[in-house]
Amino acid sequence: MIDNPLMNKKYLLIDLDGTLIDTADITLKPMKDGQVNTNLSRIQVFEGAANFLAEAEGLGFECVILSDSHPKYVNPIVRNFFGSTPALSLADKPNTLKALNFLQELGIEPLKSICYVLGDSWLDVELGRGLRVPTILTEFYEAQTLEIRDGIGDYIKNIKSGPTYFAKNYSEILEILRNPLQKLLCLEAGLRGINSCIARKPHPDIREEGKWSVHRTLARQAPGECDQYNATDKYFEFNRADRSEQLLHAVRDSVIAYVDRILSNQAYSWEVFTYVPDKGTTQPPNKMGELFNLISKQIRQTTPHLACLNIFEWSDEVISSTRKQPTAAERRKFVGSNLNLQPEVDVRGKSVIILDDQYTTGATADALTEQLQARGAQNVLFVALFHLVSPVNSSKLCPRCLANGLTKQLQIKIKRSDGSKFYSCVPPQYRGDGCGYTENIG
Ligand SMILES: [Zn+2]
Incomplete structure (x- = not known):
């Protein structure tokens, strides 16, 4: 193996406002925009920021x-506060140029070194x-209102x-x-053979009338870069008929590790473990269902008091799918009227863990929680x-649009059928505004 000296280099690319300095105050905006001179006495450095650097x-990180x-x-x-740390202003995030x-x-090559981006938005x-x-x-810090920094406070x-x-x-x-590696999300670590029980909270926890409604995700499904x-790629493999047993077992083990962690917390008790069929x-x-059976087979042995049951059923008439409903409200309505808690199931006073494959808007979670708590x-x-996260464009431009004088960024996509990657100038039928040009990768 050729030793690449760059791989020994480590870089931390750090945001300033909200990450090193506490500057949520809206009255600082004219300073941030360079309209008035910066008054350093008004700048509050976060406690421990200089020590952190x-x-x-x-x-071994260069900041x-x-x-x-x-x-x-x-x-x-x-x-004044961070000495000779190199700094780029007007960085024009999220554009990479x-x-x-x-x-x-x-002299920094992010892809050829160990590099992280750190920031609060x-x-x-x-x-x-x-x-x-x-x-x-x-x-x-908690942003004071959602609007104060152009939605940056929006969790x-x-x-x-x-x-x-996080x-x-x-x-x-x-x-x-x-x-x-140990700090990766549960399933992202599990797919690398590493144990982690870390889950992401895609939505703040809700407590109403003394009842918790909590959403968690175990890996990211990321369109684009x-x-x-x-x-x-594992999301797409999971949804294919020829998915490997190895993948299924890695998913099973990750879910069990996470559920075990939840069950070990004595502050809460859980009586039912179920899934979205x-x-x-x-x-x-x-x-x-196949995954749920694999998981419950093991959980029944270690935790006999947790009932592993299929308690939801789709109505016979359902023809469309949740994924095809364009908005969260329509998804919630679709799930609420087509996926039902079976009438004979008694969930009174019980706490329920529901497993699903994909989280987009939380509509399925909300609709099923509503049914459970109503009963x-x-x-x-x-x-x-x-967790389906936001799409991010690549810095590569569409050559066909460029020839027509248009600047359109390509997005990395994955073929459902075989998991291969390609660039796409995403056309309107896939909710883009591009021309449909595609180019295979690798
Ligand atoms: Zn194009």
Whole structure:
């Protein structure tokens, strides 16, 4: 094997506002935009930020700051608080072009080194995905309102952007940098033969009338560009008739590891474990049922008090599918009127874990939780294997559109039939605005 000296290089590309400095205050906006001079006495550095940079450097990382704010704001702040750390202003996230040029000037090749993007918004995550490196989404403070920073405080949007990791403080980030594989999501780690019980919260937990409704996902299904840990190809394999036993077993083991962790928490008790069944017409048939049977076979041995049951059934007349309903409201209505809690099932006072394959808007989770709680169920935990996150374009442009004077970015797609990857200038029939040009990859 040829030793690649670049692979020993480690880089941390860090957002400034909200990640190193506490600047959610809307009155700082004219400074960020360079309309007024930056008053350093108004800039609050997060406690431990400088120490965090020093510790990351101690782990061998070179830090680089990438900020969308104006150089009149970024440069004095970095010089004053973070010494000689290189910094790019007006980075134009989530577009990768300026960041790539800046990194090239610094002699940094993200794909040939160990590189992470760290930040507190979907802009940072989508930038990192565009660079195809792992991302760490931070949440150091709660935004005061959803509007205060152009939706940046929107938890769901940030999570939906598909970060590899999520961290609540600097020491969690350092843990990720030390043990990147062990800190992957449960199923993403499991597919690499590594144990993790980490799940993602695609929606804030809800507590109404003393009952919890909780959603969790175990891997990312990422349309377009992403880091190497995403499980998109496995999602497609899982849905094929010729899926491998190896995949099925890896999924089984990951779900069991996660459910075991949930059951080991003595603060909550769970009485029923169930799943979202496939419709009779689904191809391949019984894809979730087969997985559920494998999982419950083991859970029945270790946890006999947990009833593993199929309690939902599709109505006979159902012809369409949840995936074909365009909005969350329509999905919820579709599931609510076609997938029903069987009439003889008694869930009064019981807490229920539901397993599903894909999480998109949470509509299925909401509709089933509503049915369960209407029939007297206590807490509901909805666990989905794959979380469909936002699409991210590649920096590659469509040659056919370019020849017609149009600039359209291609998206990486995966063929359902064989899992192969291709670039697509996504046409309207797939909810894009491109010309339909495709090009095989690899
Ligand atoms: Zn095109």
